Amino acid sequence: MGAITRAEVGIDASNRAHGYLHPAQETMPREQLADLQLARLRDSVRNAYDHVPMHRARFDAAGINPEDIRTLADLQRLPFTVKADLRDHYPFAMFARPCGELARLHASSGTTGKPTVVGYTRQDIDNWADLMARSLAAAGARQGDVVHNAYGYGLFTGGLGAHYGAERLGAVVVPMSGGSTERQVALIMDFGARVLCATPSYALAIAEVAESQGVDLRTSALEIGMFGAEPWSQAMRIEIEARLGLKAVDIYGLSEIMGPGVACECACRSGLHGWEDHFLFEVIDPDSGRVLPEGEAGELVITTLTKQALPMLRYRTRDITRLTSAPCDCGRTHVRILRITGRNDDMLIIRGVNVYPSQIEAVLIGRPAIAPHYQIVVQRHGTLDEVSLEVEALPYVPADTYRAVAHDVAHHVKSLIGISADVCVKAPGTIPRSQGKAVRVRDLRPKGGQ
Numbered sequence: 167m168g169a170i171t172r173a174e175v176g177i178d179a180s181n182r183a184h185g186y187l188h189p190a191q192e193t194m195p196r197e198q199l200a201d202l203q204l205a206r207l208r209d210s211v212r213n214a215y216d217h218v219p220m221h222r223a224r225f226d227a228a229g230i231n232p233e234d235i236r237t238l239a240d241l242q243r244l245p246f247t248v249k250a251d252l253r254d255h256y257p258f259a260m261f262a263r264p265c266g267e268l269a270r271l272h273a274s275s276g277t278t279g280k281p282t283v284v285g286y287t288r289q290d291i292d293n294w295a296d297l298m299a300r301s302l303a304a305a306g307a308r309q310g311d312v313v314h315n316a317y318g319y320g321l322f323t324g325g326l327g328a329h330y331g332a333e334r335l336g337a338v339v340v341p342m343s344g345g346s347t348e349r350q351v352a353l354i355m356d357f358g359a360r361v362l363c364a365t366p367s368y369a370l371a372i373a374e375v376a377e378s379q380g381v382d383l384r385t386s387a388l389e390i391g392m393f394g395a396e397p398w399s400q401a402m403r404i405e406i407e408a409r410l411g412l413k414a415v416d417i418y419g420l421s422e423i424m425g426p427g428v429a430c431e432c433a434c435r436s437g438l439h440g441w442e443d444h445f446l447f448e449v450i451d452p453d454s455g456r457v458l459p460e461g462e463a464g465e466l467v468i469t470t471l472t473k474q475a476l477p478m479l480r481y482r483t484r485d486i487t488r489l490t491s492a493p494c495d496c497g498r499t500h501v502r503i504l505r506i507t508g509r510n511d512d513m514l515i516i517r518g519v520n521v522y523p524s525q526i527e528a529v530l531i532g533r534p535a536i537a538p539h540y541q542i543v544v545q546r547h548g549t550l551d552e553v554s555l556e557v558e559a560l561p562y563v564p565a566d567t568y569r570a571v572a573h574d575v576a577h578h579v580k581s582l583i584g585i586s587a588d589v590c591v592k593a594p595g596t597i598p599r600s601q602g603k604a605v606r607v608r609d610l611r612p613k614g615g616q
């Protein structure tokens with residue numbers, strides 16, 4: 167054994183400080199990363215073309231051959247894939263492997279029509295565990311930590327995705343799933359969980375139940391919250407951190423691409439590192455489909471580079487964001503996805519003003535006298551969308567002041583977002599609590615013709 171060089175000591179110290187799980191990949195110079203992406207993109211395109219009739223037909227119709235992909239920019243010649251493609255090819259027709267060669271299936275709940283089904287080979291599951299473990303480590307989780315996993319287990323990718331990642335990291339996983347909130351509180355305290363994985367809305371529900379039981383979670387061992395599966399605001403982050411006494415980290419993923427762990431914040435929390443050795447990220451103008459220059463806001467489009475069972479080419483996520491490849495203080499070189507402000511599908515047009523529910527949330531959570539539970543009710547009168555907000559008073563707020571509170575909220579929504587909304591202040595505990603993904607918007611507009 168030779169003497170340890172200064173460079174090796176530096177990398178080791180840096181690994182510890184920044185939580186690199188895969189230092190060679192996470193800090194790979196961007197030119198080298200681009201070479202790796204191109205090689206993997208060509209394989210992924212070939213896999214899709216050779217094994218998925220839908221992709222082959224689209225390539226042929228566009229007059230493109232997999233061999234035409236010679237640079238990363240050539241990706242822009244490929245057609246987009248959308249969620250409806252998965253429904254139209256239900257259940258397995260978008261898979262590039264026969265069902266018998268798969269290791270697992272997941273599916274969406276399918277609120278309208280057929281669910282979307284996604285499949286994984288054993289290698290796909292292995293990569294997913296790696297990327298989820300990498301995400302946990304970037305957020306500050308370590309081997310030996312107790313990870314309380316309150317994401318729903320089952321067909322939803324959240325539960326098992328976080329579970330496999332935490333195991334891969336060497337953590338001690340508590341496979342709690344959603345619901346039984348009193349029990350969640352007791353086990354977080356008793357088992358000494360350092361990491362909580364949940365949707366942000368459910369994390370708040372856990373905090374509320376703890377407070378009603380006289381349990382102060384700020385005195386628990388919790389230090390890190392991995393929150394995702396729904397868009398959430400910076401105001402929500404501050405609220406969660408204050409009530410749970412932890413550092414709240416944003417994690418991103420979607421089952422069509424993989425599941426949780428496609429991107430995650432590092433300790434700097436200035437955008438989510440998208441893991442570019444496995445995915446290619448673009449931002450497009452949602453109307454024209456044109457690729458936008460880095461830094462401009464638009465719809466996030468993701469191409470998978472290593473998925474065997476379900477290669478996705480230019481998948482339109484409907485999520486609105488911006489990208490930056492500027493260096494991050496953590497030393498990771500992977501692109502950062504700035505916090506998702508909303509989904510294109512969720513965007514409301516209120517008398518000509520584009521509004522995301524997360525913007526309304528940011529205003530509500532900042533107001534005194536109201537709890538961080540709310541619903542946005544959208545109705546259509548003629549051709550106009552109208553919004554009313556149902557918010558909940560804090561327990562100590564007298565009922566005879568609800569009208570004044572409503573007036574205060576409406577005033578701030580108007581001055582900060584620019585829309586007029588009817589505000590109804592309701593009694594404590596009357597807004598439904600989330601057990602998983604929160605239902606924030608009650609859309610009463612007529613179906614179809616939207």
Ligand SMILES: [Zn+2]
Nearest residue numbers: 432494496498
């Ligand atoms: Zn970073």
